[in-house]
Amino acid sequence: MRLSAYTLVVCIIALSSRVQSASAQFVWNVSVSSTSDMQTYYFYGLSCQGPHCTVCGVHQDEKNASQWLTFFRSDDGGRKWDEQNPQLSSDRFPTKILWVVQQIDSANVVAGGDSGLVARTIDAGKTWRIQPGPMRGKVMDISFSDSLHGMICVRDSVGLYLTSDGGSSWKPTAFGGGYLWQGHSYGKGKFRAFRYGWGPIYSTLDNWVTVDSTQPVFDYTRPEESGKILALCKFGVGDTLLAYGLNRPPSSVTLGLIYRSSDGGHSWKESVVPKDKLGPIHSISSLERDTLYAAGDMFHPPLIFYSVDNGSTWQADSLKFDTTYTAYTSRGIESTSAGNLVGAFSDDPLLGQAILAYRTSPVRSVETYERIVYGTHIYPNPAQDFVTIVSNDPLREIRLCDVLGRPRLQTQLPADGQLKLDISKLGAGIYSIQLNHDGVMVPVGKLAVIGK
Secondary structure, three states, rough: OOOOOOOOOOOOOOHHHOOOOOOEEEEEEEEOOOOOOOOOEEEEEEEOOEEEEEEOOOOOEEOEEEEEEEEEOOOOOOOOOOOOOOEEEEEOOOOOOEEEEEEOOOOEEEEHHHHHEEEEEEOOOOOOOOOOOOOOEEEEEEHHHOOOEEEHHHHHHHHOEEEEOOOOOOOOOOOHHHHHHHHEEEEEEEEEEEEEEEEOEEEEEOOOOOEEEEOOOOOOOHHHHHHEEEEEEEEEEOOOEEEEEEEEEOOOOOOOEEEOOOOOOOEEEEOOOOOOEEEEEEEEEOOOOOEEEEEEEEEOEEEEEEOOOOOOEEEEEEEOOOOOOOOOEEEEEOOOOOEEEEEEOOOOOOOEEEEEEEEEEEOOOHHHHHHHHHEEEEEOOOOEEEEEEEEEOOOOOOEEEEOOEEEEEEEEEEOOOOOEOOOOOOOOEEEEEEEEOOOOOEEEEEEEEEEO
């Protein structure tokens, strides 16, 4: 899902809330995997709305040499899944795959795939039906603002198709064209679409009768930008957008790439991501959460990214399962309303056997965090120009956040754990000091800054 407004990460400064659960080492429980009786699953699309999640894919019965399109559904945030056979057999669709899915609400789900294939349920997956239309290319993206009004982005010469009756009929838009492969339906005639590669963003307020356009995300004519491709775009309910894909520098491995816009695509800034930690990025979780997650092709050891500042900067964390399974690539990652993570992963870049998993509570040690809090000293306090921070947990990121939770200063403790920080440009007020211990932002104290 792409629901989101710009959210501020609140710095918890109360002593009773020292342990913050933004993120830590990820431990995932495997919920669904290929069984030993020659039943293999291949998952391609994942979407969640509240605790309800649906994944689309293919079920291959190697014993009987047959396969069919399949859905799995969870109503408890990914802990338990039930397979739904939509009776879309390989005889009817021998070469087609459902690649994308949207969980519109608890009952309505829509999926799209090869050659204009669109499948829809209005009863939580008990029955599925094919929605015919003029589409002929691969459905690249689906977005419904409610159960009736939506748009699909198709890899054909038209590009964009709209429905106002839940998909019973689809109509090509007056505006369209090739490579409009990502889009979002906001409701009441408002839509946005992203052109594959480097943008731009196109937007409309009247069902694409009139169209506004932004500039491309970056100047693709510059040689240093030539290896960048933005294949996907995540939309928020407001004007926050994350475009993502890959960067293939000369004589280097292919790396993940994220750009962020907070004004509907009129201006973009490349997000700060850990170097050499993740390949092309295939999925980003819902932008409505305080903590965002990104996943894609993985190196060894497998990692995912997370962001606590709405996608401006990202950090890497290990991807660990409660089994011996090792992931190679992500087929989707989502965050539920309860803050749980749900993911579809594969052990092969193309058609590897896939699993569904959910993340348990982060691994953390209250004793460790208490030791850090009581082993960190801040002086002078109050301060005006400089403050010294001494901690028994060196080489960690330090942040100073204002009362609204916005990071105002960000740096790293040196090896000796003693940092002299210039605060002369900060306004007067109370600031929370946080230390990043293995992905967990631990509040270690408050600083009073005196104005001049």
